[in-house]
Each structure stands twice: as structure tokens, then as C-alpha cells.
Amino acid sequence: MSFEFEKELRVTETNIPGLLVFDLPVHGDNRGWFKENWQRAKMTALGLPDFGPVQNNISFNATKGVTRGIHAEPWDKYISIAAGSIFGAWVDLRPGESFGQVFTTRLDPSRAIYVPRGVGNSFQALEDGTVYTYLVNAHWSLEQKRTYTFVNLADPELDIRWPIPLEESERSEADLHHPMLRDAKPMAPKRTLVTGCNGQLGRAIRQYAEAHGLEGFEYTDIDEFDFSDPNAYDKYDWSLYGTIINAAEYSTELCDDTDNADKAWRVNAQGPALLARVAAEHHIVLVHVSSDAAYGMNKESKTIAPVSLYGQTKAAGDIAVANAPEHYVLRFDAETLQDSEQCAKEVFRLLDEHTAYGIRDFS
Structure with missing residues (x-):
């Protein structure tokens, strides 16, 4: 030699x-x-x-x-x-x-x-x-x-x-x-998992993906995959996934009822925290849809300082998502969040721009 x-x-x-x-x-x-x-x-x-x-x-x-x-x-x-x-x-x-x-x-x-x-x-x-x-x-x-x-x-x-x-x-x-x-068959991209698929935004994301012939998308909701439960993650082989789109949310209206506080924290905070952990462990891009309610009265300064239960739980989820090395937080105002079709388009615009091989950009 x-x-x-x-x-x-x-x-x-x-x-x-x-x-x-x-x-x-x-x-x-x-x-x-x-x-x-x-x-x-x-x-x-x-x-x-x-x-x-x-x-x-x-x-x-x-x-x-x-x-x-x-x-x-x-x-x-x-x-x-x-x-x-x-x-x-x-x-x-x-x-x-x-x-x-x-x-x-x-x-x-x-x-x-x-x-x-x-x-x-x-x-x-x-x-x-x-x-x-x-x-x-x-x-x-x-x-x-x-x-x-x-x-x-x-x-x-x-x-x-x-x-x-x-x-x-x-x-x-x-x-x-x-x-x-x-x-030869080209290598298929890694799978994309969409959480909250039965909500307004989840349905809009599915409709967009299907209308544009996008392959490799899987859809789940909390009844099938309780993403706030650490034990639920064992059902997936996460090495097969390249992107998670978290469209799950416990909405403002539901959070107004304090009896629902535990559900709000599970869906808006605990779930995103666990998604961030699995994304970090398996080099998965995490796209997290959120609300400017996380800023409370500080929307212009972009300082997280929520005042409502809804804003507090969304802020906690946003902070947890920041622990995923490859992550995006898309924060929409209340009016835009009501337009689920527009929000879905923004999600896919982001994916088109940034989820190529070797992604290393952060929001």
C-alpha cells in the first residue's frame, strides 16, 4: 500500500x-x-x-x-x-x-x-x-x-x-x-408529517399538497398520535422523516374557558416541546405555526410577553421549538390565522425556499 x-x-x-x-x-x-x-x-x-x-x-x-x-x-x-x-x-x-x-x-x-x-x-x-x-x-x-x-x-x-x-x-x-x-427510480424525498390534520389549517395544508401532487406527506391528529405524550413517539421510525409541519392548535376560543387550560398546555406547549426534541435527535426540519398572541402587547418590539392563556401556551411552544436546530416558527396575526388557505400557502412557500438538501437556515 x-x-x-x-x-x-x-x-x-x-x-x-x-x-x-x-x-x-x-x-x-x-x-x-x-x-x-x-x-x-x-x-x-x-x-x-x-x-x-x-x-x-x-x-x-x-x-x-x-x-x-x-x-x-x-x-x-x-x-x-x-x-x-x-x-x-x-x-x-x-x-x-x-x-x-x-x-x-x-x-x-x-x-x-x-x-x-x-x-x-x-x-x-x-x-x-x-x-x-x-x-x-x-x-x-x-x-x-x-x-x-x-x-x-x-x-x-x-x-x-x-x-x-x-x-x-x-x-x-x-x-x-x-x-x-x-x-432508474429517483430517490424519494424523506417523508413529511403534518400534525393537527383535522383542524382548519391542517385540512388546508392537505388540500394544497394533494392539489399540487406532492408526495410523501402523512397526516395525523391528536386522537391518532397524541404528540403531547412522550410514549406515543415510539410508533414512528423517525429516521424516515425529513420535515414535521405542526399545524395543531388549541384555539383562542377554547382557551377562554379556563376548564380547558390543561388541554391548551398539552396541545400548544407540551406537544411542540416533544416535537422539537425528536426533530433535534433525528435532524428533522420542524415548521411550527404560531400566533402573534405570543407577543402580548409587544408586537412591535417582538418581545415574547403574552397576557392571555392562549398567548402563554403558544409562547411556551414557540420557545420549546427554538431548541430544534433546524426550525421555523411562522407567527400569524389573528386575522391571517382565520384564512387557513393563505397560511397553508405561506407554509409551502417556506418549504420551497428552505427545505432543500443541507438546510441550515433558522427563523
Whole structure:
């Protein structure tokens, strides 16, 4: 094995959006070598998304010429080499302008690559005993596996120049039969969960999504998913979700009855707090619809100082939502909140502007 020692840690962007190549410092002497394979603080400072890995996988490739792929999986991954070297090929299988873009390079222990969700991954071992390791930010499950998408290693449209001809390589039976790019299914976006779907705003969001043919939306209400109950969250595999739209609300009129105070706090405060927790844990974008009643008499200064029970519970929910790293709070005045169709349009305008891959904007 031969590779360059003592490189400077640096990142290089590629023609595929979000696909990043890292040069890694490897320190060697007569005993062998050592490297910091993944270093969160240094790498995020260079532009690596703080993707929150939860699982480490290792692929051992016994002989030169073993070739695997092309698989697009529903998680982000950080790939590095522990022994040997590979020729890697990546194909963008996300819907959009970059669909079908190809990037190739060689990796050894001094180079690594970050692959965003939906980018197809493949590699060819260039040495016997190549060890390929990768971090992912979702646990493998059968439900996740059903969302994989594939493209054929030998597709002439991709024009991948494999160092070892594919007819001389070692491939699995499954990899021989993946579709060509023209027939490949783009990676579906992560799911969107809409809470409060039986309220005025929830119904308007559903109507908008269905009218515009938007896929991947799921709808629930407190009778089905009591989002104020911590134990209710176990029914979902949250790694499948990319966005939560919280349209649930205990309204002003109901809050005027003090007998309903406990319900108001559950729906307007406790529920959003628990949604914020799960959003933070699973890197989910949380869009929370609120009211300017949270400001009380301080609407111009934008200082949270509610005076009514309704405003107090909404303010508590807003503050809790701020704990989700990727969040938006949409506060409407009382008149606009009555126009649920307009509020729904504002929700989708926000999604159109900000929920692309790698979102890091805050409200």
C-alpha cells in the first residue's frame, strides 16, 4: 500500500451537489501509521454537514477487482479506507437538475468522501484485502431498505471508466441486474408529517399538497398520535422523516374557558416541546405555526410577553421549538390565522425556499 503522508486536512467540492472529498493527514513511521479518520469539529468547520452518524459499517473485500454498486441509500454517509485502496464512482439519483451526474476518484487511507442521501455509491477494490468503512446517520431497517434505488454499474450512459474491466471483476448477482439510468427510480424525498390534520389549517395544508401532487406527506391528529405524550413517539421510525409541519392548535376560543387550560398546555406547549426534541435527535426540519398572541402587547418590539392563556401556551411552544436546530416558527396575526388557505400557502412557500438538501437556515 502506498499513499501520501502528512497532508493538510482539506475539503474539495465536486460536480455533484453536497458530495465532498476530504484529504486526511496520516502520520507514519517504521511501525505503521495513524490518522484522525473523522473529526467532527475540524471537518464541520470546513463544510462537512453535522450529519449525526449513528452506525459504523465495514466492508472487507478479499481480492482485487471486487466491485459493488451502484446503490443509493436513504441516509448520508462518510466513507473512508482502513486498508488498501478503491476506485469509487458516485451518481446523483436525487430528483432535480443534477440527476445522473457522475463523479469518480480513488480513495486510500489518506482520502475520504462525504456522500449525501440519494447519491448512488459504488466502488472497485484495487488491492487484495481492501477494507472500506463508512459512518451513516440512520440505522438499517427493512423499511429503510425498501426506499433504496439503484443504477447499473455498466450503463454506457454513465461512461464510468473502471480500472479493472467489469467482465473481469467480481460482482454480486443482484448488482448485475440493476436498471440503466433511463429506467432508474429517483430517490424519494424523506417523508413529511403534518400534525393537527383535522383542524382548519391542517385540512388546508392537505388540500394544497394533494392539489399540487406532492408526495410523501402523512397526516395525523391528536386522537391518532397524541404528540403531547412522550410514549406515543415510539410508533414512528423517525429516521424516515425529513420535515414535521405542526399545524395543531388549541384555539383562542377554547382557551377562554379556563376548564380547558390543561388541554391548551398539552396541545400548544407540551406537544411542540416533544416535537422539537425528536426533530433535534433525528435532524428533522420542524415548521411550527404560531400566533402573534405570543407577543402580548409587544408586537412591535417582538418581545415574547403574552397576557392571555392562549398567548402563554403558544409562547411556551414557540420557545420549546427554538431548541430544534433546524426550525421555523411562522407567527400569524389573528386575522391571517382565520384564512387557513393563505397560511397553508405561506407554509409551502417556506418549504420551497428552505427545505432543500443541507438546510441550515433558522427563523
